[in-house]
Amino acid sequence: MRARLLEVIEKHWGYDSFRPLQEEAMTAVLDGRDSVVVMPTGGGKSLCYQVPALLREGVTVVVSPLISLMKDQVDALRACGVPATQMNSSQSALELRALEKDLFDGRIRIVFVSPERLAMPAFRQTLQKAGVSAFAIDEAHCISHWGHDFRPEYRQLRQLRDTFPEAGFHAYTATATEQVRRDIAQQLSLRDPLVLVGNFDRPNLTYRVLPRVDELKQLVEVLERHRGEAGIVYCIRRKDVDSLSEQLRKRGYDALAYHAGLSQEERRSTQEKFAAERCDVVVATVAFGMGIDRSNVRFVVHMAMPKSIEHYQQETGRAGRDGLEAECVLFYSGADAVIWKTMLARGGEEMEPDPKYLQAATRHLYDMDRYCSGTICRHRALVEYFGQQADAPSCNACDVCLGEMQEVSDALTVAQKIVSCVYRVRQSFGVGHVISVLRGENIERVRERNHDQLSTYGIMKEHSRNELRDLIYQLVGQGYLAQNGDDYPVLQLTESSRAVMRGEAQVRLRQPVVAKKKEPKARRTYVADGGEFDRTLFEALRKWRRSEAEERQVPPYVIFSDRTLREVARVQPTTLTALRGVYGIGDAKLEQFGEALVTRVREHASSGP
Ligand code: ADP
């Protein structure tokens, strides 16, 4: 069976091996055993049902919440020579009639449908007549109240089991919690399902959590490292999205804004441009996410801390879905948790106002804050949060393991200096003033209050303003200081401040390693796909792909993934036979695009350096 599965994968997709758990998941589908498959984004869930669909009698029905994505999914399958279609409300009665006929005649192996359509009795009859072997429920967590994206229309899927007692039911999701998993199985009346939970680590992602000191400058550094590549920049608030995207445009970046406050038209247009690779950088709130199917996102930046590790995992998960290296940078300040707490309490935009959620939300916030201020490997912290074990103590792909951040060795003393300065200025001044006093700045503002006479004046001279600001916010984040005040936030002491002064607190602070501060190590060399490649040729191939995609009105990834183009640029095959051996080139694609690719390679070779 293994051999037959691999044969199909190779023939249609041009891949030569399984990703983790794919074989088990595919075997379950072939055996008609129900399954719940949890894999991180980019883990390869779709192949789990698409490959068996070609080996079994009967139709495979894929339930997907996003009609807007179905066309792309169908196009991608057809490009691989898989007979697939979609049936939804965007089609005319005539079209649907023709599709039904194809279904009955066995000309279609995979059909994508919306949950609403499945709720229609007439449509269920059509499917019964066609003979369904398997249902694949994509984004299955949408059925659960416990999930982060409940959709009422998913609840209607419960009736399917009765109508199709013979068919296998398979649920796929990237949301990991035990509770959601159990709920999915129950809601769908799964029979003794095989539960497969993949490894949540994403080794191709490099995680960085850096103190936010000069956000625009720091962001521009990231953008410069990724010139010509795709990325998403997340902000907490809509107004931040608007102003940041505008600042980037002023600096000549082609950045678009996306948030729930924009018109549907604007949002759709941005999403389409991003998918079609006509725009590379989107500045967005969390609203930008579901339905982004661009696999070559090379960086995700968080301008501030997201409100939960689940959100962080999901948003960073949009980077590097093609398995190639990608970078996730979070610009963190201890003040972020404070902003979120205020928003939570107020129940403002995009927030759950319900007090019932407040407690859970606060816990999520603390977990996230602990992650940011932590000093253990990011990969490890993340997989452990999701209840899994890390394979290696060091990942070589995070700020901690790369040695870019370090713990402040005398954190308690540092905290004592800062806390006592807040006390000396009588808890009546903001961060900026406290910094001036600590640094011993000889300025009017300090002198006129006689703060140059304080014992804490100048006791932290050796630190820059930005460093001190970061340290103070870390203390605020950990509750050793508070920032209060309506008109003007002033630093004040908390219960825990006393423990600091008595030397009884376990304070941990982190700071960037000065020597390496300038330029984070160049992104990792292209280990993921076998080495260096010819950049010029790669860019030429991308350009070709973009025009090909525009002509066919499909997103570029439907033609080829970046990974395939890189390998072509590395191997530089000049014959069709050689090209067939390249990752991601199956029979159908060889036939459609083989000549064009080989021609590009030959042209490149003859143009020479
Ligand atoms: P998910 O739905 O889990 O987010 P996808 O199914 O979209 O992930 O797969 C992510 C990418 O990995 C796609 O480009 C897919 O073609 C590719 N992929 C899937 N399985 C394999 C495999 N066995 N070998 C190589 N690439 C694969």
Ligand code: ZN
């Ligand atoms: Zn690490």
